Amino acid sequence: MNRYDEDWFENNNSSFLEYLRYIYKILENNYQNEYVFKNSFLNEILINDIISGDSKVFSEFRIGNAVADLVLFNGTSKVFEIKTEMDSAKRLDIQLKNYRTAFNEIYLIIPESKSKEYTYLEQEIGIITYQPNDLEKFKITRKATSNETVDPNVIMEVFHTNEYKGLVLEYFGSLPRMTSFNQFEKCKELILQIPNHILNSYFISIMKRRQKQVAIAKKHYKEFNQISLALKLTTTERKELIGLLKSPIKQTPYVLSTA
Amino acid sequence: MYYPLLRARQFELIALRDLANTGASQGCIVPILEPVKESFNNLKIALTTFASRNQQAVLLVNPIVGDLYGDHALILDYLQQGNFPVTRAFYYRNNTTYILDSIEEYNLQNCMIICQNDINPDDVRFKDLIESEAVQLIVVEDPGRNRALDRYVRNLDKTYIRLDDFFEKQQRNSDFLDIQEHRFSEEHLHYLNENFNGFSDYTVLPSEYSDSGSTPRAVVIHLTYMKGDNQIWIRHFTSDTNDSIANVQGKFAEAAEKAVQFCRGNNLNNAAIAELEDYYNRQHYPGLGTVKKISLKNHLLIVQDYLSHH
Numbered sequence: 001m002n003r004y005d006e007d008w009f010e011n012n013n014s015s016f017l018e019y020l021r022y023i024y025k026i027l028e029n030n031y032q033n034e035y036v037f038k039n040s041f042l043n044e045i046l047i048n049d050i051i052s053g054d055s056k057v058f059s060e061f062r063i064g065n066a067v068a069d070l071v072l073f074n075g076t077s078k079v080f081e082i083k084t085e086m087d088s089a090k091r092l093d094i095q096l097k098n099y100r101t102a103f104n105e106i107y108l109i110i111p112e113s114k115s116k117e118y119t120y121l122e123q124e125i126g127i128i129t130y131q132p133n134d135l136e137k138f139k140i141t142r143k144a145t146s147n148e149t150v151d152p153n154v155i156m157e158v159f160h161t162n163e164y165k166g167l168v169l170e171y172f173g174s175l176p177r178m179t180s181f182n183q184f185e186k187c188k189e190l191i192l193q194i195p196n197h198i199l200n201s202y203f204i205s206i207m208k209r210r211q212k213q214v215a216i217a218k219k220h221y222k223e224f225n226q227i228s229l230a231l232k233l234t235t236t237e238r239k240e241l242i243g244l245l246k247s248p249i250k251q252t253p254y255v256l257s258t259a
Numbered sequence: 260m261y262y263p264l265l266r267a268r269q270f271e272l273i274a275l276r277d278l279a280n281t282g283a284s285q286g287c288i289v290p291i292l293e294p295v296k297e298s299f300n301n302l303k304i305a306l307t308t309f310a311s312r313n314q315q316a317v318l319l320v321n322p323i324v325g326d327l328y329g330d331h332a333l334i335l336d337y338l339q340q341g342n343f344p345v346t347r348a349f350y351y352r353n354n355t356t357y358i359l360d361s362i363e364e365y366n367l368q369n370c371m372i373i374c375q376n377d378i379n380p381d382d383v384r385f386k387d388l389i390e391s392e393a394v395q396l397i398v399v400e401d402p403g404r405n406r407a408l409d410r411y412v413r414n415l416d417k418t419y420i421r422l423d424d425f426f427e428k429q430q431r432n433s434d435f436l437d438i439q440e441h442r443f444s445e446e447h448l449h450y451l452n453e454n455f456n457g458f459s460d461y462t463v464l465p466s467e468y469s470d471s472g473s474t475p476r477a478v479v480i481h482l483t484y485m486k487g488d489n490q491i492w493i494r495h496f497t498s499d500t501n502d503s504i505a506n507v508q509g510k511f512a513e514a515a516e517k518a519v520q521f522c523r524g525n526n527l528n529n530a531a532i533a534e535l536e537d538y539y540n541r542q543h544y545p546g547l548g549t550v551k552k553i554s555l556k557n558h559l560l561i562v563q564d565y566l567s568h569h
Contacts, residue, residue: 157505157506158505159505180542181542181543182509183508184508184509
């Protein structure tokens with residue numbers, strides 16, 4: 001990093017914010033790591049739906065034995081798996097297997113240069129390619145086919161206690177006799193009886209309710225949108241973070257040397 | 260005397276309050292508390308309880324972990340303003356000036372110094388501090404690792420306490436499934452013979468500080484108990500269904516079932532075990548904080564029971 005940083009050591013007025021934006025730019029142009037990839041995708045594709053509140057997006061969503069990079073809930077559920085230049089496809093089979101159990105549409109986001117390596121995937125899986133230098137950075141090269149069958153056992157493990165209890169109460173009108181030791185099993189028995197497409201809709205609406213509105217912005221500091229999403233920052237918290245980053249680097253030079 | 264070294268967090272403090280309120284810990288247990296959170300609400304309740312129940316306690320004023328890390332006056336000010344009659348303790352890390360200045364400024368006496376075992380006892384600044392009149396209690400971590408320091412402290416005619424780290428944390432909670440039980444501690448048997456005035460450890464909690472707790476895949480109840488020859492053993496009661504983070508209540512049920520069966524089969528009983536049995540009988544999941552509290556309280560009661568009879 002030193003060769004990029006030299007100028008910043010010299011300049012008395014640089015702030016952390018400017019430095020990070022500068023680094024972001026360098027990464028964007030030369031080394032699309034997962035942060036840049038995710039952040040661009042948020043800014044280019046998902047941002048309007050998130051800001052309007054129609055969609056709720058989760059970063060790092062645990063499902064079965066996998067953790068999905070980005071998951072979106074609106075009228076349907078979509079999962080986006082990112083494979084950058086640096087990622088291998090090693091875990092992809094396991095990831096896809098888990099994603100099929102809970103999400104209606106699965107998309108793989110890959111660099112355009114790698115698109116040939118993924119042609120073997122089933123037709124139902126959508127493919128989005130990334131080309132950082134194009135005006136339109138992300139292109140849907142193949143649309144995903146929707147599959148609305150979900151595995152209630154997997155869904156059950158995603159729900160928080162108050163969510164599965166709330167679902168049973170809402171659908172069946174009352175909770176069964178149970179203790180905190182057996183409430184999971186008792187509620188699961190009932191949830192397994194809910195018709196699958198209805199459970200799918202409940203899953204989507206419950207997840208939309210779980211995720212609060214995160215503070216992301218279309219114009220200002222959009223390099224920091226993914227961090228807002230990952231940390232679930234409120235408007236106040238985001239302002240605070242940006243405010244802190246605006247402080248000059250010089251006050252604590254050792255931070256720079258570890259960057 | 261037993262000096263358990265604990266972070267001043269909610270459930271640690273509740274355990275200590277429970278014991279002080281029932282009069283169990285007075286006279287044989289003196290907790291050393293390290294504040295780690297900016298809010299002192301829980302600490303205040305505990306310190307007030309200690310004062311009203313004549314429970315001795317020690318407070319670390321320059322924490323080495325958590326939000327209050329560093330050599331500062333925040334905790335010293337707080338204790339002085341609240342007029343809390345607790346012993347002040349300092350971590351030593353080449354900060355003689357800070358400690359001696361604090362002692363002078365707050366007019367402290369009977370202070371405790373906690374030392375790592377990498378200190379050179381010929382270090383003049385260290386000796387200035389340790390030999391000062393205001394320092395009366397000295398804790399040395401694993402003193403067998405630094406014989407020179409050990410010999411030096413021994414000859415000072417001050418209260419000398421050894422600190423050990425017994426709890427063997429596993430990478431994942433579910434790893435405890437393969438470890439049923441093992442010998443935990445026997446300092447209570449030997450510390451007096453080996454000419455220590457007290458012994459200290461991190462109890463059944465890891466010494467490593469972690470602030471980020473995520474939902475675990477396995478629930479473990481760690482219970483210490485006295486074996487025939489007065490050695491303290493630890494048994495790990497671990498849930499079996501550990502393949503996801505869902506249903507923590509059910510995992511607690513599995514672990515509690517094992518723990519309660521073991522305690523019943525071996526006639527183990529005290530206030531902490533009774534509490535666990537009550538949750539088990541009512542099939543009520545009390546939360547992971549309470550699980551930690553029960554483990555800690557049980558351990559303190561085991562040590563207390565031994566010390567008050569020997």
